[in-house]
Amino acid sequence: MSEAEYIDLRSDTVTKPTPEMRLAMAEAEVGDDVFMDDPTVNALQARAAEMLGKEDALFVPSGTMGNLLALLIHCQRGDEIILGDQSHIYVNEAGGMAALGGIYPHPIKNQNDGTLALAEIRAAIQPEDAHRAMTRLICIENTHNACGGVPLSVAYTQQVGELAKENNLRLHIDGARIFNAAVALNVNVRELVAPADSVMFCLSKGLAAPVGSMLLGDRSFIARARRLRKMLGGGMRQVGVLAAAGLVALEKMIGRLAQDHARAKRMFELLSPIQKIKLDAEPASNMLYFDLTDEVKLDVNQITNEMKQRGVLVEAADVRRFRLVTHCWVSDADVERTAQALAEVLR
Numbered sequence: 309m310s311e312a313e314y315i316d317l318r319s320d321t322v323t324k325p326t327p328e329m330r331l332a333m334a335e336a337e338v339g340d341d342v343f344m345d346d347p348t349v350n351a352l353q354a355r356a357a358e359m360l361g362k363e364d365a366l367f368v369p370s371g372t373m374g375n376l377l378a379l380l381i382h383c384q385r386g387d388e389i390i391l392g393d394q395s396h397i398y399v400n401e402a403g404g405m406a407a408l409g410g411i412y413p414h415p416i417k418n419q420n421d422g423t424l425a426l427a428e429i430r431a432a433i434q435p436e437d438a439h440r441a442m443t444r445l446i447c448i449e450n451t452h453n454a455c456g457g458v459p460l461s462v463a464y465t466q467q468v469g470e471l472a473k474e475n476n477l478r479l480h481i482d483g484a485r486i487f488n489a490a491v492a493l494n495v496n497v498r499e500l501v502a503p504a505d506s507v508m509f510c511l512s513k514g515l516a517a518p519v520g521s522m523l524l525g526d527r528s529f530i531a532r533a534r535r536l537r538k539m540l541g542g543g544m545r546q547v548g549v550l551a552a553a554g555l556v557a558l559e560k561m562i563g564r565l566a567q568d569h570a571r572a573k574r575m576f577e578l579l580s581p582i583q584k585i586k587l588d589a590e591p592a593s594n595m596l597y598f599d600l601t602d603e604v605k606l607d608v609n610q611i612t613n614e615m616k617q618r619g620v621l622v623e624a625a626d627v628r629r630f631r632l633v634t635h636c637w638v639s640d641a642d643v644e645r646t647a648q649a650l651a652e653v654l655r
């Protein structure tokens with residue numbers, strides 16, 4: 309079976325650039341972006357800033373770098389950040405904040421809906437005391453990947469923003485999938501990020517661009533981010549060829565995210581009758597998680613292999629847990645085929 313024929317539900321990062329993106333990439337006007345001379349990058353940054361209602365934006369190679377830049381700017385060495393124990397920044401970014409910034413994470417429990425309880429955030433803020441690290445920053449994640457792709461509401465985000473202000477802290481949003489959140493909640497993305505001092509979102513996930521993320525904040529924040537990006541080796545030259553795909557992502561790929569969400573819900577419906585798995589709550593965005601019950605004698609690797617033989621790529625999220633992610637290369641028919649294959653493998 310050729311690569312292209314697999315139904316790939318491992319992640320929305322597997323999305324390949326659309327034909328329209330490839331055309332835009334081939335025709336992109338470019339310049340040296342380290343000189344800020346790349347018109348396509350400049351256009352992408354201006355467009356992203358406008359869409360999110362922030363002063364300025366910076367194109368970065370990855371979401372991980374975008375988050376790291378934000379943390380490095382908001383915190384000095386030895387400063388503390390409050391973030392979720394299931395958050396991507398805490399779990400999946402190779403400890404960059406500690407290795408590269410000397411930043412001390414103060415994880416608190418992510419609730420099932422992806423939020424951090426306000427009372428727990430409040431309790432985690434360090435008092436003025438020479439024994440304690442200084443709390444500088446709160447990070448929240450929207451949609452929350454490990455909590456099921458759940459969107460965090462505008463009201464919650466505003467409450468965290470107020471709490472941050474009252475305590476002279478900054479707020480960063482890891483919004484890798486912020487447009488999925490905006491679509492799921494049917495709100496303007498600006499409202500979801502208004503309380504934040506900085507926000508990162510990915511072009512390379514469900515928006516299907518091949519590479520890249522955006523970091524947003526006020527002008528002085530982005531100026532510092534540009535310097536740090538260079539320091540970390542992320543200053544890129546004629547990178548308009550990638551920014552061109554990013555522009556197509558922003559113009560053409562957001563409106564269709566609702567289809568991915570509908571397909572995740574459809575998958576949920578189709579998998580619901582399977583007794584041998586325990587589904588999480590009905591998906592609100594493009595991810596569906598389930599656990600294997602004790603009745604299932606196969607382990608996750610065996611299931612992954614069996615599914616692959618049936619043309620479906622899945623990846624375990626834990627020793628007895630799977631995450632399936634829908635995206636623009638997964639059709640209605642693919643959803644049906646996947647559900648059939650899983651029922652067959654578990655039979």
Ligand SMILES: *Cc1c(COP(=O)(O)O)cnc(C)c1O
Pocket residue numbers: 369370371372373375396397449453482484485510512521
């Ligand atoms: C993917 C992801 C990132 C990091 O993006 P990369 O481009 O893979 O470095 C950050 N946060 C969340 C929630 C993500 O899902």
